[in-house]
């Protein structure tokens with residue numbers, strides 16, 4: 001195509017975190033950029049549990065803490081093993097987390113709208129309410145996108161269209177993900193009665209809590225739950241491994257109701273008002289899911305590139321989306337300046353991504369998806385922990401036993417064997 005046939009230097013498809021940050025950075029480098037999203041307003045269709053690890057976002061927006069519509073700074077993290085009647089928590093609170101602004105809770109409708117505003121200020125043409133139907137390909141090179149009757153020509157397309165990336169499949173970059181590489185995310189936002197949130201969670205103003213839930217909350221389906229505090233509401237939900245959900249014949253809506261009925265959740269959410277509810281797929285396959293992320297005239301960022309890490313302690317996707325956006329914007333701008341947007345010209349994106357914290361963390365936690373597939377984690381560990389603690393705290397008139405004997409008798413009553421405990425412990429420390 002000739003120079004004057006290009007409408008923009010770059011077209012970014014998807015105004016989620018990955019797409020908006022890529023578009024913003026490219027516009028800052030003086031390129032003409034279109035940012036297209038199918039949602040009526042950017043972010044309107046997006047869903048996230050809501051904990052954003054901020055280290056990369058604050059490098060892009062140094063004024064993030066003053067300007068961005070975040071909810072609370074997380075200073076307390078809990079990992080909670082649940083049985084139908086109990087919950088055993090590893091409860092970690094630390095002022096350093098709050099001071100350093102490690103993580104904040106966000107609501108995507110607000111965050112994505114703010115990111116789109118920042119893009120517009122930087123000169124990006126933001127086009128909401130437009131669904132991209134396919135790529136325009138000319139002699140093996142991506143030269144634009146099709147949206148209904150319209151065509152948009154550009155030097156480079158950035159596929160930031162999320163976990164289901166239709167653009168990647170259109171370009172033959174990634175096969176359809178296997179069902180064990182996907183999870184179904186179910187999330188609600190529950191508004192608490194005025195003034196209740198801080199006292200219920202034991203939080204100071206602007207401090208937030210993030211609870212990761214394992215066990216009874218998914219009724220044995222691989223995955224977990226979460227409960228995060230916003231300003232005056234909570235984000236609560238489940239992430240359910242798709243293959244296991246189907247195999248066990250359970251429905252996400254029933255599991256979600258079951259979660260809300262648990263005594264722990266009932267206490268936190270009592271008299272709350274449901275203000276938002278939705279479902280969304282989550283990429284869970286780790287590095288194995290990535291596929292090709294560079295093609296002639298095309299790069300892939302964020303969830304579209306399979307960039308998520310779930311270790312049970314943390315669920316990460318948004319910060320990896322930002323990291324990929326930073327690497328992609330740098331490489332795309334350099335390729336355009338060098339007038340080489342072939343796969344070879346754009347290849348520095350892949351190298352930069354692999355060398356960044358995104359690539360390093362994806363490698364470090366490459367074994368996590370396999371470890372998290374183990375059934376025992378969801379069935380057996382919660383009851384074992386609860387039984388040990390029950391025998392410690394439930395005093396009656398019978399003689400007490402020391403911890404070792406208590407643990408041994410709880411283990412005997414559990415389907416878990418000592419060899420399995422040892423194997424899971426060993427694999428856990430190597431995977432997580």
Ligand SMILES: Cc1cc2nc3c(=O)[nH]c(=O)nc-3n(C[C@H](O)[C@H](O)[C@H](O)COP(=O)(O)OP(=O)(O)OC[C@H]3O[C@@H](n4cnc5c(N)ncnc54)[C@H](O)[C@@H]3O)c2cc1C
Nearest residue numbers: 014016017018038048049050051132162185302303317318
């Ligand atoms: C229930 C749940 C809980 C999660 N919890 C967390 C968490 O606590 N912390 C965390 O960091 N991550 C979490 N994640 C993962 C996180 O949400 C994603 O990793 C992150 O949203 C990826 O950003 P993205 O920009 O790549 O994709 P998305 O946010 O999915 O954005 C993709 C965008 O592309 C647009 N789009 C798609 N197709 C088209 C098309 N054809 N034309 C035009 N536009 C299109 C969509 O409208 C959307 O705006 C969670 C996910 C879920 C579902």
